[in-house]
Amino acid sequence: MSKLTYTIIGTGALGGFYGARLQKAGNEVHFLLNNDYTHVTQYGLTITSIDGDFSLPHLNAYNDVTKMPKTDVVILALKTTNNHLLPKILPPVLKENSVVLVFQNGISIEENIAAIIGPHRIIGGVCFLCSNKPSPGQIHHVDYKKIILGEYTSDYQPVGITDRMQQIANDFENADIPIELAEDLLFARWKKLVWNIPYNGLSVILNASTNEIMQNTNSRKLVENIMHEVLAGAKSSNRIIPDDFISYMLDYTDKMKPYRTSMKIDYDEGRPLEIEAIFGNSLNKAKSMGVHLPIIESLYQQLKFLDAKNRL
Amino acid sequence: MSKLTYTIIGTGALGGFYGARLQKAGNEVHFLLNNDYTHVTQYGLTITSIDGDFSLPHLNAYNDVTKMPKTDVVILALKTTNNHLLPKILPPVLKENSVVLVFQNGISIEENIAAIIGPHRIIGGVCFLCSNKPSPGQIHHVDYKKIILGEYTSDYQPVGITDRMQQIANDFENADIPIELAEDLLFARWKKLVWNIPYNGLSVILNASTNEIMQNTNSRKLVENIMHEVLAGAKSSNRIIPDDFISYMLDYTDKMKPYRTSMKIDYDEGRPLEIEAIFGNSLNKAKSMGVHLPIIESLYQQLKFLDAKNRL
Numbered sequence: 274m275s276k277l278t279y280t281i282i283g284t285g286a287l288g289g290f291y292g293a294r295l296q297k298a299g300n301e302v303h304f305l306l307n308n309d310y311t312h313v314t315q316y317g318l319t320i321t322s323i324d325g326d327f328s329l330p331h332l333n334a335y336n337d338v339t340k341m342p343k344t345d346v347v348i349l350a351l352k353t354t355n356n357h358l359l360p361k362i363l364p365p366v367l368k369e370n371s372v373v374l375v376f377q378n379g380i381s382i383e384e385n386i387a388a389i390i391g392p393h394r395i396i397g398g399v400c401f402l403c404s405n406k407p408s409p410g411q412i413h414h415v416d417y418k419k420i421i422l423g424e425y426t427s428d429y430q431p432v433g434i435t436d437r438m439q440q441i442a443n444d445f446e447n448a449d450i451p452i453e454l455a456e457d458l459l460f461a462r463w464k465k466l467v468w469n470i471p472y473n474g475l476s477v478i479l480n481a482s483t484n485e486i487m488q489n490t491n492s493r494k495l496v497e498n499i500m501h502e503v504l505a506g507a508k509s510s511n512r513i514i515p516d517d518f519i520s521y522m523l524d525y526t527d528k529m530k531p532y533r534t535s536m537k538i539d540y541d542e543g544r545p546l547e548i549e550a551i552f553g554n555s556l557n558k559a560k561s562m563g564v565h566l567p568i569i570e571s572l573y574q575q576l577k578f579l580d581a582k583n584r585l
Numbered sequence: 586m587s588k589l590t591y592t593i594i595g596t597g598a599l600g601g602f603y604g605a606r607l608q609k610a611g612n613e614v615h616f617l618l619n620n621d622y623t624h625v626t627q628y629g630l631t632i633t634s635i636d637g638d639f640s641l642p643h644l645n646a647y648n649d650v651t652k653m654p655k656t657d658v659v660i661l662a663l664k665t666t667n668n669h670l671l672p673k674i675l676p677p678v679l680k681e682n683s684v685v686l687v688f689q690n691g692i693s694i695e696e697n698i699a700a701i702i703g704p705h706r707i708i709g710g711v712c713f714l715c716s717n718k719p720s721p722g723q724i725h726h727v728d729y730k731k732i733i734l735g736e737y738t739s740d741y742q743p744v745g746i747t748d749r750m751q752q753i754a755n756d757f758e759n760a761d762i763p764i765e766l767a768e769d770l771l772f773a774r775w776k777k778l779v780w781n782i783p784y785n786g787l788s789v790i791l792n793a794s795t796n797e798i799m800q801n802t803n804s805r806k807l808v809e810n811i812m813h814e815v816l817a818g819a820k821s822s823n824r825i826i827p828d829d830f831i832s833y834m835l836d837y838t839d840k841m842k843p844y845r846t847s848m849k850i851d852y853d854e855g856r857p858l859e860i861e862a863i864f865g866n867s868l869n870k871a872k873s874m875g876v877h878l879p880i881i882e883s884l885y886q887q888l889k890f891l892d893a894k895n896r897l
Contacts (some may be wrong), residue, residue, distance in 0.1 A: 479890050481890070492887070495883055498879070571884075575804070576808060576809075578793070581803075
């Protein structure tokens with residue numbers, strides 16, 4: 274099977290990591306950069322990783338989408354807070370049968386992207402990756418790396434495992450990235466929110482790491498209450514996450530190293546927070562089915578206040 | 586009518602202000618102090634006030650309840666976070682027919698005090714006072730001063746306006762403190778919580794003044810949602826606060842000077858927060874009637890986390 278060609282839209286801690294691994298495995302990869310463009314054209318990318326460090330001295334780097342070739346797979350790895358740029362970014366890099374992999378946080382993101390490029394060439398990716406970018410061209414891979422891939426269709430009707438998913442999964446697995454193929458993308462997205470909503474939200478609101486949140490009886494109970502609301506949200510989309518998934522996630526977090534969430538890192542760096550993708554869209558999805566999630570709504574409102582004040 | 590004699594338990598920004606006004610009006614007043622005792626015995630109390638400044642160079646100051654005389658009226662003006670001390674403080678200063686005025690925040694406080702001194706000599710006072718104590722013996726009266734008095738009875742059954750309420754009200758009004766006599770103490774307490782719960786809570790959680798909270802659309806909507814839950818709590822006690830009280834309170838807060846709430850001041854000073862009196866007791870009261878208040882519960886849990894971390 275011939276290898277696919279890849280475009281990375283957003284060469285940050287996530288897009289840079291996966292793109293570098295694909296290139297190292299022999300795939301043709303083209304990287305879109307913004308602030309780090311000059312540095313990376315000169316020095317390339319360096320990955321420090323729990324799996325072993327490596328460098329890519331030379332890569333196909335761009336700071337202008339109109340100069341990029343059209344590839345088989347376009348990996349969308351921008352923060353969702355930049356998605357207003359997509360109507361300009363996506364069309365130039367797509368050919369007729371290109372697939373867009375949406376490696377972004379939150380829920381309902383694919384619906385917005387479908388409005389730009391149509392519903393038939395989108396695959397969602399739920400990424401479990403701890404990484405950061407301490408300086409330009411430097412990516413530090415801390416833990417995990419698995420991706421769950423699922424086909425997007427209008428209304429998120431499951432369509433099962435397709436050939437193109439399988440082909441992309443092969444490339445990733447050759448690049449040492451474990452892939453899980455999901456029949457139901459929306460179910461996978463809701464499941465990830467069971468973790469993201471409480472911990473991303475409370476880490477910012479309470480100025481706390483995951484272990485601080487877990488060690489206090491009250492905030493731990495709050496996490497649990499929030500998780501129950503996420504399950505109610507999922508249920509409103511007819512996705513039934515069993516109750517014992519909550520104790521599993523609490524237990525999983527207890528065993529994690531103390532962790533500063535991605536939203537807390539964004540907040541500390543003064544960057545905009547992915548509140549709409551993670552919180553706003555979840556609330557809207559549940560609300561459209563007549564389900565009210567009062568605690569998540571209050572977290573949303575608190576975060577909107579803090580984010581606005583943080584960027585004054 | 587002979588004037589009543591008074592004891593002030595807790596000569597802070599609130600107890601000190603009301604006690605000073607009573608003494609200035611000619612009442613016999615005895616003040617219990619703690620940290621400020623030495624300073625006040627030497628220099629007395631100074632009040633700076635929107636109504637005009639005054640000093641009391643000499644006052645009956647004590648730092649030991651067992652040395653205090655028993656008076657007609659005992660004003661309880663400690664923070665509720667010190668109420669574990671009351672079994673030692675109250676009995677020595679009470680005679681057979683002394684009345685205890687509970688000038689504390691929150692709800693259900695009188696029930697705990699009744700457990701110490703019996704239910705028949707308690708009058709609740711809902712104080713609308715903006716004051717602070719910038720240094721020992723110095724009280725700064727910023728705004729408002731009205732008190733709503735209501736008789737306490739077991740289960741908060743309204744008993745109407747009594748003679749002793751009227752007599753105490755006369756003394757306060759002679760001291761230029763406006764008094765409103767309430768037939769239903771619990772109703773007055775729930776009404777004050779419509780303001781205290783959202784603004785005290787969010788000022789700490791969001792590190793914000795009242796005007797910042799009001800100017801952001803999201804936090805303003807959150808305030809409104811919280812006020813609706815307080816109304817649901819009141820309703821669980823069969824106290825019906827009309828919906829338009831919410832727009833009245835929002836409007837009232839819009840017109841206030843930017844204000845740092847008492848809970849925010851306590852937080853900034855590293856003092857324990859009155860979370861149980863204001864939030865915990867409200868939740869318990871509603872819960873005992875089968876009513877769940879999810880947003881207030883999450884504020885409670887957030888505040889408990891922040892308070893614990895603030896005092897490490």
